[in-house]
Amino acid sequence: MTLAPAIWVETCKLVASRVVRSTAGLLVGGVGLLAASLTAAAAAGNQQVLAQLGPLASADGWTRFVGVAIQITAAAGLLAFGVVLSWATGREFTDGTISGLFALPVTKAILLTAKLMVFLVWTAAVAVALLAVVTAVGFALGLGLPDRPAVAALGRLAVLTLLSGLLAVPAAWAATIGRGLLPGIASTVITIVLAQVAVVAGGGAWFPIAAPALWASDPSAVSALQLVGVAVVPLLFGVLAARAWSRLQLDR
Numbered sequence: 001m002t003l004a005p006a007i008w009v010e011t012c013k014l015v016a017s018r019v020v021r022s023t024a025g026l027l028v029g030g031v032g033l034l035a036a037s038l039t040a041a042a043a044a045g046n047q048q049v050l051a052q053l054g055p056l057a058s059a060d061g062w063t064r065f066v067g068v069a070i071q072i073t074a075a076a077g078l079l080a081f082g083v084v085l086s087w088a089t090g091r092e093f094t095d096g097t098i099s100g101l102f103a104l105p106v107t108k109a110i111l112l113t114a115k116l117m118v119f120l121v122w123t124a125a126v127a128v129a130l131l132a133v134v135t136a137v138g139f140a141l142g143l144g145l146p147d148r149p150a151v152a153a154l155g156r157l158a159v160l161t162l163l164s165g166l167l168a169v170p171a172a173w174a175a176t177i178g179r180g181l182l183p184g185i186a187s188t189v190i191t192i193v194l195a196q197v198a199v200v201a202g203g204g205a206w207f208p209i210a211a212p213a214l215w216a217s218d219p220s221a222v223s224a225l226q227l228v229g230v231a232v233v234p235l236l237f238g239v240l241a242a243r244a245w246s247r248l249q250l251d252r
Helices: 003-016 018-043 047-058 061-094 108-140 148-166 170-178 181-200 211-217 224-246
Strands: none
Touching: 003 061, 003 108, 018 047, 018 061, 018 108, 047 061, 061 108, 061 148, 061 170, 061 181, 061 211, 108 148, 108 170, 108 224, 148 211, 148 224, 170 181, 170 224, 181 211, 211 224
16 A cells, blocks of 8 residues: 555545535534624624724724634634544544554555545645635625735635634644543643733744634734744654654553
8 A cells, every 4th residue: 555545545534524514514514604793793884793802993894804703713613623633643543443553554644644635635625614604794784895915814814714724733642642532632622821921921923833823814023934934844744743653562
């Protein structure tokens, strides 16, 4: 078995999974619904909602709506992708199927690589679906045609979704080291908390986990160098996860 058959098997697993389908549905539908609800409440003059929106409180139309969607995706996206990747990796241990993988004519590192590749393709599909839903909801709210800044913001929303998937790769390593789903999910939650702390401390632009969300909300707040640094996270933890899988033993 080479990489191609492994990718096909992992694709079948992902497509058949209720966890993956429900997570995608909750993320895409949840962002659209929450953004619409908060935007409508703000337009109605709800002071509590306006106070929570910060700078977006003074905006209107597509600018406010997409800005709210970006804020929600920044937090919910990483968690959702971390849950799915923890499932894709950790279920082999919790379901007891990891032992059967040793009988396959393929290295464990290739299996892990296939899982990550399928996950990243799925992430891109979710980003497209989220963009489509948010755009459709904007039209449904009567916002009219988006202007050029709104189109740019929608593009950043899609990129943020994709980057959130890349930043969830540490969950694969944690799920492998911890031999289950919960360590991967816990590592994702800790990562989100660290990102929030970095933003509050004023160094969020230099923290790879927080940089995409800051850039999506305000491109001028993050430099190109800081944004490129995001690639270090999936590359580093992807290698660590592959190394951990290559060293798996039946009794461990």
